Amino acid sequence: MTSLTISKRLQTIARYCPEGARVADIGSDHALLASYLLVKGIASFVIAGELNEGPFQAAKKQIHTLQVKDRASVRKGNGLAVLEPGEADVVCIAGMGGQLIVSILEAGLPKLEGVQRLILQPNVGEEAVRRWLLNQGWQLVAETILKEDGIIYEILVAERGVPTVPYENKDRPQEDLLRIGPFLWEEKSEILLEKWSSEAEKWQKVLLQLQRSDKPEAAQRIAEIEREVKWINEVIACLRTDKP
Structure with a gap:
């Protein structure tokens, strides 16, 4: 299988994907993350979802070069519409605005059945994503902030649980931590x-x-x-x- 180089941002997202998981990458950016997860043996199966024809064809071409058709599926559709309930263990949505990520999750709620982990990387509007997770019963379990090519990114990782836990017993109120990030506040990088x-x-x-x-x-x-x-x-x- 060929080697593959991806950005530090995508490598960080990949590190949050449990080994052997079935991973759906929504808005897959030419299926680069999906390909990396297969090349590194992290994911057992990947689904790359694209809304528009151009990126969809590019993702298909990228996956085809890896010759792993039995472990990958490239699909064209809007958000989580490309999934069937119970088909994925992990859903990644990266590289778009926080409000758009929230709208994708909200519209696709039934498709999150069986999903154990969300890995979300909003370019802006992180507060909206944290608030949605809090209101929908998803508990933040990790956050990362990184800088690449002059741009600062935040990566939020959530699992089903008690969503208030990360905000409890902190020295700042919940409303502040929804903006800053409870784990990022503890780290103070x-x-x-x-x-x-x-x-x-x-x-x-x-x-x-x-x-x-x-x-x-x-x-x-x-x-x-x-x-x-x-x-x-x-x-x-x-x-x-x-x-x-």
């Missing part, structure tokens, strides 16, 4: 500090623009952003002083 420092800079720029505005609605928006900046700066201060 330099990358997490970089992420929130960047957020603070972004909102400061917006604030400066609004302060130059003479529109009547600007005052209310300024007050909202000032509260946001104050919250972020307090988070940053804690990240700087509470290093493990």
Whole structure:
């Protein structure tokens, strides 16, 4: 079987896939993760789902080069519609917005029957994903934050369980930890500090623009952003002083 090189982001996702699992990768990005899981002998079977014809054909071509047709299935369809209930142990959804990930999970709830683990990598909107997991009975069991090619990514791993557990007995309220990430908050990495420092800079720029505005609605928006900046700066201060 040929060797395969994938990004650090996808390698991190792959590490969260249990050995021998049947893995469905939804929005598979040319089936690179699915291929890697087969090449490394991690997954026993992979399903690569694609919505559009171009990526679907590219995924089929990629899987074909591995000559593992009996252990892989490339399917065209919207989100979890490519799955049958009980067909996968692990579902990966990576490289799209958090709200889109939530909508895919919500629309495909019946297809999650038998799924033991979700591995989710939202490009933005991590809070929306954590909130959905909390409300749907999925317990966060791990989080990773990493930087690759100048972009910061968060990977969330959840299993069926008691969804409030990761947020209990922490030094910050649940609402804060839904935004920051309970495991990321415990780790307090330099990358997490970089992420929130960047957020603070972004909102400061917006604030400066609004302060130059003479529109009547600007005052209310300024007050909202000032509260946001104050919250972020307090988070940053804690990240700087509470290093493990």
